Amino acid sequence: xxxxxxxxxxxxxxxxxxxxxxxxxxxxxxxxxxxxxxxxxxxxxxxxxxxxxxxxxxxxxxxxxxxx
Numbered sequence: 001x002x003x004x005x006x007x008x009x010x011x012x013x014x015x016x017x018x019x020x021x022x023x024x025x026x027x028x029x030x031x032x033x034x035x036x037x038x039x040x041x042x043x044x045x046x047x048x049x050x051x052x053x054x055x056x057x058x059x060x061x062x063x064x065x066x067x068x
Contacts, residue, residue: 006032008032013028016028
């Protein structure tokens, strides 16, 4: 896997540097890589339109109406 460089505004780099102090991230690059991977995984995973609680309420309502 080859690495590519990405330019970031200095103000953003400063914010990330402040955030990673005392964390598991050794560098801004490590942090940005982690955040991008998390965001991409979130966007690529299948979405459920309802939370588990909402789905239970819907099923209970449908059952009460005789549909289930």
